Amino acid sequence: MKxxxxxxxxxxxxxxxxxxxxxxxxxxxxxxxxxxxxxxxxYGQKHAVELESAKRVAAYYGAAARHRIxxxxxxxxxxxxxxxxxxxxxxxxxxEIASEIPSTYVPARNIVFLSLALSYAEAIGAEAxxxxxxxxxxxxxxxxxxxxxxxxxxxxxxGTVAGAHGAGIRLQxxxxxxxxxxxxxxxxxxxxxxxLTHSCYQGAxxxxxxxxxxxxxxxxxxxxxxxxxIPYAVPVDWTPSSG
Amino acid sequence: MKxxxxxxxxxxxxxxxxxxxxxxxxxxxxxxxxxxxxxxxxYGQKHAVELESAKRVAAYYGAAARHRIxxxxxxxxxxxxxxxxxxxxxxxxxxEIASEIPSTYVPARNIVFLSLALSYAEAIGAEAxxxxxxxxxxxxxxxxxxxxxxxxxxxxxxGTVAGAHGAGIRLQxxxxxxxxxxxxxxxxxxxxxxxLTHSCYQGAxxxxxxxxxxxxxxxxxxxxxxxxxIPYAVPVDWTPSSG
Numbered sequence: 001m002k003x004x005x006x007x008x009x010x011x012x013x014x015x016x017x018x019x020x021x022x023x024x025x026x027x028x029x030x031x032x033x034x035x036x037x038x039x040x041x042x043y044g045q046k047h048a049v050e051l052e053s054a055k056r057v058a059a060y061y062g063a064a065a066r067h068r069i070x071x072x073x074x075x076x077x078x079x080x081x082x083x084x085x086x087x088x089x090x091x092x093x094x095x096e097i098a099s100e101i102p103s104t105y106v107p108a109r110n111i112v113f114l115s116l117a118l119s120y121a122e123a124i125g126a127e128a129x130x131x132x133x134x135x136x137x138x139x140x141x142x143x144x145x146x147x148x149x150x151x152x153x154x155x156x157x158x159g160t161v162a163g164a165h166g167a168g169i170r171l172q173x174x175x176x177x178x179x180x181x182x183x184x185x186x187x188x189x190x191x192x193x194x195x196l197t198h199s200c201y202q203g204a205x206x207x208x209x210x211x212x213x214x215x216x217x218x219x220x221x222x223x224x225x226x227x228x229x230i231p232y233a234v235p236v237d238w239t240p241s242s243g
Numbered sequence: 244m245k246x247x248x249x250x251x252x253x254x255x256x257x258x259x260x261x262x263x264x265x266x267x268x269x270x271x272x273x274x275x276x277x278x279x280x281x282x283x284x285x286y287g288q289k290h291a292v293e294l295e296s297a298k299r300v301a302a303y304y305g306a307a308a309r310h311r312i313x314x315x316x317x318x319x320x321x322x323x324x325x326x327x328x329x330x331x332x333x334x335x336x337x338x339e340i341a342s343e344i345p346s347t348y349v350p351a352r353n354i355v356f357l358s359l360a361l362s363y364a365e366a367i368g369a370e371a372x373x374x375x376x377x378x379x380x381x382x383x384x385x386x387x388x389x390x391x392x393x394x395x396x397x398x399x400x401x402g403t404v405a406g407a408h409g410a411g412i413r414l415q416x417x418x419x420x421x422x423x424x425x426x427x428x429x430x431x432x433x434x435x436x437x438x439l440t441h442s443c444y445q446g447a448x449x450x451x452x453x454x455x456x457x458x459x460x461x462x463x464x465x466x467x468x469x470x471x472x473i474p475y476a477v478p479v480d481w482t483p484s485s486g
Contacts, residue, residue, distance in 0.1 A: 076363075107405075108403050109362070119319045119350045148402040152402070154397065155354060160386070165344060
């Protein structure tokens with residue numbers, strides 16, 4: 001765990017899944033000097049093992065007591081990540097992953113996550129709301145794009161008392177324009193605890209190494225010239241690639 | 244209960260609290276010919292008795308089997324409607340009610356409601372999402388204004404697959420520009436079952452008659468020249484007023 005910091009008055013709510021991106025996002029918000037208030041969502045995802053990673057990451061940043069886990073039960077569905085009869089795709093090429101809306105799209109997931117995180121942020125007087133979305137390597141998810149973030153900021157500005165009458169709440173998506181390799185480098189520089197994270201869509205430990213999420217993560221580490229500290233169920237060549 | 248209709252393929256999700264406005268909204272969506280999919284939120288509101296009204300209204304419209312109740316536990320808070328140590332204000336004048344953000348504002352409530360309703364709408368292939376917000380008599384709530392609805396429509400259009408790649412989901416707020424009296428008249432004309440509804444913020448049955456919500460409802464019926472069919476704990480003069 002990192003050393004204790006002096007009490008901070010500036011609060012940030014961070015949407016923390018327990019994966020690579022949201023953990024890097026925690027590192028960015030931490031470096032910005034915020035008191036971190038992580039929120040994690042249990043929504044029936046097959047990779048619910050990521051909740052344990054989220055808890056460990058929150059604890060690493062000294063935020064365990066402020067960590068909120070929102071259980072959405074079966075309220076969001078219609079995705080290969082949630083529905084038992086839809087398999088998680090595996091073994092796809094980078095082109096295949098990028099070419100269409102993946103079946104792992106969860107209807108309006110980030111809108112739901114941001115809304116509950118926003119309500120919480122407004123209730124505790126937070127000035128920033130961080131989310132680790134990333135437009136480049138997941139271009140198939142519409143709720144990861146800059147135009148979505150701009151639209152949601154507008155919702156905050158006109159739809160909350162904090163936005164319409166107060167100092168506002170800033171939506172921060174520091175990874176939105178980064179490649180996965182750049183995220184790995186940034187997190188590494190900031191000392192993000194990658195060894196605690198979980199990304200595998202199949203919820204496997206060791207990670208399966210063949211679902212879209214594992215494939216993008218492995219590619220990111222290779223392009224960053226680093227070896228991923230988490231174990232994989234398949235042999236992975238960590239020789240740096242040029243990307 | 245209304246007579247059974249032929250099976251409809253056009254679906255609408257309706258945010259149904261069980262109050263006057265959302266019940267009128269159900270009537271509008273029903274008249275528009277939609278198969279109604281009401282969603283109701285339990286969020287620790289003191290007037291949880293409204294959930295029973297929502298169930299009765301859903302049943303009235305033949306939608307009991309499609310009625311979803313989302314339990315948000317204590318995930319939204321920071322309001323006189325949810326927090327035990329904040330009393331619900333009573334006995335305020337119309338000017339007082341309109342002059343400031345009421346303590347009954349629930350942080351980002353409609354954003355949270357719309358987000359979960361949107362996710363559900365996208366999962367079931369609904370083409371419309373109805374919400375009974377009303378800007379005129381609740382001007383203190385920023386998430387009831389047309390500019391908020393426009394901003395949320397933009398979030399739908401760019402942040403969902405339905406919006407970004409499909410036929411889209413239309414946010415419908417048919418009451419937004421109506422006075423409470425006009426809502427009462429509209430609901431009455433459409434045969435909305437006002438006798439099943441609940442509006443009192445204190446959760447009282449008979450309704451307290453002195454909280455902001457009761458006061459606005461009573462005023463609406465009087466201005467519409469109608470008597471409210473629900474009982475009140477205080478004597479109410481139903482002589483039509485000019486408003």
